[in-house]
Amino acid sequence: MNGDVISERLTQLGVTLPDAAAAVASYVPALQTGNMLYISGQLPFVDGVLKKGRLGHDVSLDEGVAAARACGIMILAQAQKALGSLDRIERIVKLGAFVASSSDFTDQPAVANGASELIADVLGEAGRHTRSAVGVAALPLGACVEIDAICMVRPN
Template sequence: MTIDERLSELGITLPQAAAPVAAYVPVVIDGRRAYVSGQLPFVNGELVKGRLGESVPLDDGIAAARACGLMILAQLKAALGSLDRVERVVKLGAFINSTGEFQDQPRIANGASELMVEVFGDAGKHARSAVGVPVLPLGAAVEVDAIVAVRVD
């Protein structure tokens, strides 16, 4: 089964890959690795803004991290031509806009992590960081970046 078939089976439609908001590129491919810049959470075309532990409920934070994961997949597909070139998700870095008291960053990051396993199976299992930060670009609630092993054609 191709990854596109898997996405269809899961009822997942990838968003259009977002343009960078500053002086960087969304994906850099260096040999067998793809480095995906931090992706922000867009749900129904709207950026999910706010802070966990304050204005963003836990479930909305998890959904925001999943939305970041979907954008990572969209960026990879745009850069690679096909998600079938993904050999393994190596690492995700999740940055959660949260109060100093908020301690559920790992649960929020699971929104992106679980998506990768849904889509790629065992190849989606990865190392990860889940870090609370006081602010993110554009006021986003979550940002996730990725390192992915890719097949060289």
């Protein structure tokens, strides 16, 4: 897909990619090896504020979906920074979604759809991916969602 199409889709969706977040511990946010780009877990920052809490406790399903979408936006921002252009993404191979949730909350896949649908809307067929969505007791900094990504990329 060409970069103009991706840029147009971002505009149509009302998405402005933020600056890619810096690492908050001892790791790198994105690492390319060969034709694969690994993007570390991204947290849901909305207007610079981290969405905290647990689904099924103090975060609604709609808030969780919006938080996952924010993680998807940051995944794209990390890819843009690492690759120089989202046009280099050949395929999003897999997303891993971690949802801080109460023990009786079972809609982790619905939460993860916030990121999955955004990425497919932006990248088209290249954005369709495999995925895992799991519930966890807690996430870094109290975040309600964290999502990482594996991407296949085109050479420079």
